[in-house]
Amino acid sequence: MTSSIPQAQPPPESPRLPLWRWRRNPLLRPADRLQGWIGLFLLVAVAAAAPAAMCAAGETAHRHYERIAHHQARVRHHVPAVLVHDVPRHPEPGSAEARETLYPAEVRFTDSGGHTRTAETAVEPGLSANSTVHIWADADGTPTDPPLEADRIRSRSMGWAALAGVAVVASGAAAYRLAGLALQRRNLEAWDRAWAETGPRWTTSVE
Template sequence: MAGDTSHAPPPPDRRGDRPHPLLWRWRRNPLRRPSDRLQAWIALGLALAVLVAAPLAASAAGDAAHRHYRGTAEHQERTRAHVPAVLVHDTPRHPEPGSPEARESRYPVTVRFTGPDGETRTGTAEVEPGLTAGNTVHVWTDARGTITEPPLGAGEIRSRAMGWAILALLAVVLSGLAAYGIGGRMLHRRNLAGWDTDWAATEPRWSRFP
């Protein structure tokens, strides 16, 4: 049709030919320096090392922590006693009696109990709400007759061991990142020094041109 203006076709999309930002150091190009390839090898080596070392470190730390806390729990079971104690005062009432929160809530109350030496002692224990003075509860005491926490349970042992395993894994990953950062900084400084040396040799010849 008259008056129509033909348009050149759009240029082909070559974005698929562009190297990934993390892989450009592996592709041949005139701007790639030996230090770029070295940095790529460092990154690959550290990545492989972290992939291998992180699970091993997590497993070793988790096993060691589990053995430690299992031994602690066994020691606590041998040295702690679950003894009856009598409330000296009433326990405060929960604002919502019978609610799930009330069943989980505990209040500090003075209690009277018999120590391992046979003497009557008093201490503070966390007990459920709504109890009156004279009620009997059970408390954990250590070898000295002091009210303490119950021995570590299986769930606590697992959670603490898992926490140490996660910390070990993160430590290996952060160490790998730190090593890569330090290596990259050293290579960058080396590149800057090389550029200064090359420019010092090139600048006199460059400045002769008008």
């Protein structure tokens, strides 16, 4: 009786050390060296593409938000409004924190059509009812946010630049991972074919 051929087992994976695919090794497969070249190519490509993508994304976003800011500056304007209720006082009046703290308050104003409207806006602490404040409104008289300022444009542009850099790095890592999986599948198929030829020679016949 002839014993069955044992199932093929892939060779143990090489240690995941930096640049191990470039070391001299009699067991190094062509696919391992190819994966090393792919990794090197992707590393250089990502290093070159990431800064370029970040600059392009940052400049594009900056121009986009500048156009938005210019449009907002044309259609938005300050409107005088009157506080409906007293605004709470800050626990530390006169402090630096009090100067930077704003409280939500209900205000009453007249829109461009002559209609009296109410809205909620952020005002300084300690103001009394019937005090006059200014709010931002659009062409229809609807309360809105102020036009984009330079620091907000800059922060948003930097955010898009960082996102572009992360996208390039992630794409490079994904490409390397997919290439590694494809080469691993190819190695396993080659191993199965080699074992199918060699395995029968290792079997013994028992009568």
